[in-house]
Amino acid sequence: MREVMTARPFSNALERLRSVGLRPTRQRLALARLLFDRGNRHVTAEQLHGEAGDAGVRVSLATVYNTLHQFTAAGLLNEVVVEPGRSYFDTNVDEHHHFFFEDSGRLQDIPGNTVLVSKMPEAPSGTAIRRVDVIIRLGAGK
Amino acid sequence: MREVMTARPFSNALERLRSVGLRPTRQRLALARLLFDRGNRHVTAEQLHGEAGDAGVRVSLATVYNTLHQFTAAGLLNEVVVEPGRSYFDTNVDEHHHFFFEDSGRLQDIPGNTVLVSKMPEAPSGTAIRRVDVIIRLGAGK
DNA sequence: TCGACAGTTTTGAATCGTTCTAAATACCTT
DNA sequence: AAGGTATTTAGAACGATTCAAAACTGTCGA
Numbered sequence: 001m002r003e004v005m006t007a008r009p010f011s012n013a014l015e016r017l018r019s020v021g022l023r024p025t026r027q028r029l030a031l032a033r034l035l036f037d038r039g040n041r042h043v044t045a046e047q048l049h050g051e052a053g054d055a056g057v058r059v060s061l062a063t064v065y066n067t068l069h070q071f072t073a074a075g076l077l078n079e080v081v082v083e084p085g086r087s088y089f090d091t092n093v094d095e096h097h098h099f100f101f102e103d104s105g106r107l108q109d110i111p112g113n114t115v116l117v118s119k120m121p122e123a124p125s126g127t128a129i130r131r132v133d134v135i136i137r138l139g140a141g142k
Numbered sequence: 143m144r145e146v147m148t149a150r151p152f153s154n155a156l157e158r159l160r161s162v163g164l165r166p167t168r169q170r171l172a173l174a175r176l177l178f179d180r181g182n183r184h185v186t187a188e189q190l191h192g193e194a195g196d197a198g199v200r201v202s203l204a205t206v207y208n209t210l211h212q213f214t215a216a217g218l219l220n221e222v223v224v225e226p227g228r229s230y231f232d233t234n235v236d237e238h239h240h241f242f243f244e245d246s247g248r249l250q251d252i253p254g255n256t257v258l259v260s261k262m263p264e265a266p267s268g269t270a271i272r273r274v275d276v277i278i279r280l281g282a283g284k
Numbered sequence: 285t286c287g288a289c290a291g292t293t294t295t296g297a298a299t300c301g302t303t304c305t306a307a308a309t310a311c312c313t314t
Numbered sequence: 315a316a317g318g319t320a321t322t323t324a325g326a327a328c329g330a331t332t333c334a335a336a337a338c339t340g341t342c343g344a
Binding site: 079081082083084085086087099101102108110111114115116117118119120121122123124126127128129130131132133134135136137138139140141142 | 221223224225226227228229241243244250252253256257258259260261262263264265266268269270271272273274275276277278279280281282283284
């Protein structure tokens, strides 16, 4: 399976932070590298905190949460909710949808052109559509 | 706005419980009535617990949770997750999708024929599609 | 009708992921 | 190097949900 190479004006974590106006601290740089230097990822805060630890980076869990939310607000990440009580952060911020493996709790991008929502309702008056999420829930199958 | 009258083989809470093999206890009957006797609803456990209290029915919060999960397992309810840390239970178990009002945290059914997912990916091998959720997130708009 | 037993409910404590708070520290400008 | 603000930290706090053990209730057979 190939990665779609989205042309981005960033070559690395530092520029990515600069581009959204976040001070490049040691922690944010380390987290940005973990998140963005290895293709598309879907991580929870706890996971990322674990990875940072494994990589020898000392970061508190609170900072991981802060950073994930700042990145999300800045448009570098998308928050995806599929299970009660747990948030996933997706490094792919393009329009796309997800498979959710109910058994393992894993989340996976659905290749861009294989889902199509061809008909959409009007937004109720006074509201505007912020985002459309399609989640295909999977179970063990034959 | 009119309710679509889905033809059901149940006329009341008692039969509904019997049909799925759950003992008709005082608590389950009361909750079933609150849930199903007033058209389609989207409730959280806390909300339902509150309504029971208002209606003069003594039920513990733990029982509300147990009952919601039993009803869901029995196919009488659908659990919908749109926000981290809170589950909604939907009395409409037919194929349909949702509007989510991000400001108020309210969930609303999208009329049946106004969303169409016209193209679907294959389920990854070894898995089967359990359910497809489409959530249209709404914000304040002009 | 009466027990008895399994199924249910209850209370309160426990757990989970997440957020908050206040103090300590780091980054950046001068 | 100092100063001031942004950031990070540890730990407490929080809200929704689950758990555990004891009390209760519905049902079925005698």
